Amino acid sequence: MKTLLAIIMLTTSICAADLRLVWQDNSTNEAGFEVWRKVDDADWALVGATNENVSTWLDSYLPIGSTLSYRVLAWNQFGQSEFTNIVSVGTYPPLAPSALGGEVVPSKPISFIGPLQENKLSIRTYRDELGRLIIERS
Numbered sequence: 001m002k003t004l005l006a007i008i009m010l011t012t013s014i015c016a017a018d019l020r021l022v023w024q025d026n027s028t029n030e031a032g033f034e035v036w037r038k039v040d041d042a043d044w045a046l047v048g049a050t051n052e053n054v055s056t057w058l059d060s061y062l063p064i065g066s067t068l069s070y071r072v073l074a075w076n077q078f079g080q081s082e083f084t085n086i087v088s089v090g091t092y093p094p095l096a097p098s099a100l101g102g103e104v105v106p107s108k109p110i111s112f113i114g115p116l117q118e119n120k121l122s123i124r125t126y127r128d129e130l131g132r133l134i135i136e137r138s
Contacts, residue, residue: 018060023072023084025055030074033057036083038069062091 021035035048035057048057062068069088074081107127124136 018058019062019089021057021059021070021072023055025053027074027081029076031076034073034075036071039063039066064091064093066091
């Protein structure tokens, strides 16, 4: 069996916790597909399989700080196809922000009448000399 496959799209889910692998099914006689993954420089490992005519697979285990590489093959009772091209994706968190700065900004007292005007509830908020938020009701 000489079925060629090509991964045409690799996307992540909305939840950003899973990775969806999508490929084009070029075969008419496969029994299913095998999904192989490699984490960084480790050996390839079989991590999933699909039934015939299913050309997507969801990886829910994504180790942080790694490069994940994927390849797929089709198979049936007579053998297997060649592997697809390899698709790789990194799971690295973003770099920390830098050049953080700040300045002291004096606050001003604010008073307003709350929504319960029939009860004449007054709420005053301000920051004291130590910078703590003070809320006074009267």
